[in-house]
Amino acid sequence: QKEVEQDPGPLSVPEGAIVSLNxxxxxxxxxxxxxxxxxxxxxxxxxxYTYSSGNxxxxxxxxxxxxxxxxxxxxxxxxxxxxxxxxxxARRGGNKLVFGAGTILxxxx
Amino acid sequence: xxxxxxTPKYLVTQMGNDKSIKCEQNLGHDTMYWYKQDSKKFxxxxxxxxxxxxxINETVPNRFSPxxxxxxxxxxxxxxxxxxxxxxxxxxxxxxxxNVLTFGAGSRLTVL
Numbered sequence: 001q002k003e004v005e006q007d008p009g010p011l012s013v014p015e016g017a018i019v020s021l022n023x024x025x026x027x028x029x030x031x032x033x034x035x036x037x038x039x040x041x042x043x044x045x046x047x048x049y050t051y052s053s054g055n056x057x058x059x060x061x062x063x064x065x066x067x068x069x070x071x072x073x074x075x076x077x078x079x080x081x082x083x084x085x086x087x088x089x090a091r092r093g094g095n096k097l098v099f100g101a102g103t104i105l106x107x108x109x
Numbered sequence: 110x111x112x113x114x115x116t117p118k119y120l121v122t123q124m125g126n127d128k129s130i131k132c133e134q135n136l137g138h139d140t141m142y143w144y145k146q147d148s149k150k151f152x153x154x155x156x157x158x159x160x161x162x163x164x165i166n167e168t169v170p171n172r173f174s175p176x177x178x179x180x181x182x183x184x185x186x187x188x189x190x191x192x193x194x195x196x197x198x199x200x201x202x203x204x205x206x207x208n209v210l211t212f213g214a215g216s217r218l219t220v221l
Binding site: 008032034038041042043044045046049086088092095096097098099101102104 | 142151153154157165212
């Protein structure tokens with residue numbers, strides 16, 4: 001079992017839709033969770049990170065961690081074509097970040 | 110000014126050859142990483158150096174040898190290339206213990 005599981009998609013939505021991206025993880029000791037965004041032919045860049053449980057909001061993006069169900073979510077409101085990218089969830093364990101497989105998101109105008 | 114720069118961006122080579130990828134960061138970070146991203150976009154850590162010292166060495170064939178001449182540089186040398194080595198290799202850097210990694214643009218290796 002991978003440490004962080006993520007549906008690869010692709011997920012295709014119309015412009016303006018609310019997008020929900022999800023990951024599950026296996027080890028309840030994980031405390032730090034991150035979302036990275038990767039545009040085609042580019043390196044991943046940090047979008048948001050959260051510690052333990054709860055929500056964190058940044059503009060149109062909300063990251064949510066549910067430790068009881070080991071679920072990590074990223075919500076994108078009013079999605080734009082420029083949000084089309086691969087979204088990778090990650091958790092920190094010791095000295096390294098472990099990534100999920102990434103979900104490809106396509107926002108159609 | 111590019112924060113994490115990798116060269117070359119593209120590399121096409123024959124099986125059995127030896128090749129190197131270079132990485133440099135100008136962010137003043139003390140930790141650098143090599144990640145491999147396969148065709149399914151799965152990003153997996155290979156190595157990490159902290160102040161020139163190897164701190165992470167995942168299950169990677171010993172044909173792969175990282176070298177860090179100083180904390181701003183981390184190179185990756187690959188011997189006897191195999192078809193399965195075809196992937197995008199990303200260099201990244203961070204401060205020690207930080208959750209924020211800054212990635213380079215990647216080096217796309219194709220082994221024929």
